[in-house]
Amino acid sequence: MDKPAILGGKPVFEKLLPITRPYLPGYDKIEQNTKEMFASGIITNDKYVRQFEASAQNYLGAKNCVAVSSCTSGLMLSQKAMKLTGEVILPSFTFFATGHSILWNNLKPVFVDIDPETYHLDPKLVNEAITEKTCAILPVHIYGCPAPATEFEEIAEDHKIKLFFDSAHAFGAKIGKRHVGTFGDVEVFSCSPTKLMVTGEGGLCATKDDELKRKLSAGRNYGDSGSYDCELLGLNARMGEFNAILGIETIKLTEENIEKRAKLFEIYRRELSRLPGIRFQKVAANMRVTHKDVPLYIDSEEFGLSRDHLQKALDRENIMTKKYFYPPLHRQMLYKEYFEEFDKKLPETNRVSGNILSIPLYSAMSEEEARLVADAIKRIHEHRDSVKNEKSSSIH
Numbered sequence: 001m002d003k004p005a006i007l008g009g010k011p012v013f014e015k016l017l018p019i020t021r022p023y024l025p026g027y028d029k030i031e032q033n034t035k036e037m038f039a040s041g042i043i044t045n046d047k048y049v050r051q052f053e054a055s056a057q058n059y060l061g062a063k064n065c066v067a068v069s070s071c072t073s074g075l076m077l078s079q080k081a082m083k084l085t086g087e088v089i090l091p092s093f094t095f096f097a098t099g100h101s102i103l104w105n106n107l108k109p110v111f112v113d114i115d116p117e118t119y120h121l122d123p124k125l126v127n128e129a130i131t132e133k134t135c136a137i138l139p140v141h142i143y144g145c146p147a148p149a150t151e152f153e154e155i156a157e158d159h160k161i162k163l164f165f166d167s168a169h170a171f172g173a174k175i176g177k178r179h180v181g182t183f184g185d186v187e188v189f190s191c192s193p194t195k196l197m198v199t200g201e202g203g204l205c206a207t208k209d210d211e212l213k214r215k216l217s218a219g220r221n222y223g224d225s226g227s228y229d230c231e232l233l234g235l236n237a238r239m240g241e242f243n244a245i246l247g248i249e250t251i252k253l254t255e256e257n258i259e260k261r262a263k264l265f266e267i268y269r270r271e272l273s274r275l276p277g278i279r280f281q282k283v284a285a286n287m288r289v290t291h292k293d294v295p296l297y298i299d300s301e302e303f304g305l306s307r308d309h310l311q312k313a314l315d316r317e318n319i320m321t322k323k324y325f326y327p328p329l330h331r332q333m334l335y336k337e338y339f340e341e342f343d344k345k346l347p348e349t350n351r352v353s354g355n356i357l358s359i360p361l362y363s364a365m366s367e368e369e370a371r372l373v374a375d376a377i378k379r380i381h382e383h384r385d386s387v388k389n390e391k392s393s394s395i396h
């Protein structure tokens, strides 16, 4: 076996292999609508946005979809529209936008620990954390694997509190035959470039509640439902027509996108699950996942190298990786006032966050590239003792 690049071998990739790339339609597919939109002079929140919302509703089997400027703004507006006050239960093991939306609404985040294998909010711990101050639960379909949504629906119903999901990773995910986007009071997708269904920038709120849909539609337009007499504190969170035109086409690619990702993921699973100390996210049998990311849990004892050592060595192979999601929210500066209260209650969050690494996956990646990434990891593992002792790989 050749040496890994960190020990002086030739890097597996000459040019950086990105961790992700958006799956886009050919330019010809958006040309006609874009021309017409230009000619009409109507470039935001109009007929293509309506068409995009209708396509999303149809694809998801959702009653209402409201397109917004981002998942972050969609989450912020959902909380305003539901008139939340008090405390919201959410994971700390997530992207920071989940938590930021709570802070923007002057609500208190209550971080609850995750299941050590699925990385989802643990329903049992959620149940125990509910108090009279709790107004809502905000689970995340992390990495595009559905959270146990029906269990959360039961908990929310029992306690008469709201349930909404950060579904940023999960456009196209399913539990049984039911799409993510049809659970809880509202689910919010992201359509930014690293996510499954891309509109450039954008987000999508899916809800079965007609009144909530009405409020979200006003909310994205400063709070004005058309009367010029605002009823809620809104934002400018409209989606542009450009973005919607792209979305109308990318929705059509979703199934193909997910199938391609699943095939590449299978290569990783086959090649890497043989190595000691590498674990994959546990997925229940009835779930379809989007593989928004491929998180590898690195048990440093068993693997012989820490997550950080592996990342450094892959970096030298020109393979881009990300520590999604590290540090967890409660250990970030912005959330420092919550550290004392929650850090001891989040052992699994801290452990998973400290050992997780996402490797490249996107539809346009070739099977050969996936195999090369897996080979690079095997080679680094083979040379683990020298890699660990390599000066330039020292981790502080």
Ligand SMILES: *Cc1c(COP(=O)(O)O)cnc(C)c1O
Residues within 6 Å of the ligand: 069, 070, 071, 072, 073, 094, 095, 097, 098, 140, 166, 168, 169, 189, 190, 191, 192, 202, 203
């Ligand atoms: C990307 C992401 C968001 C934010 O999405 P935007 O559309 O960029 O606002 C929110 N939550 C999670 C879990 C994400 O990964």
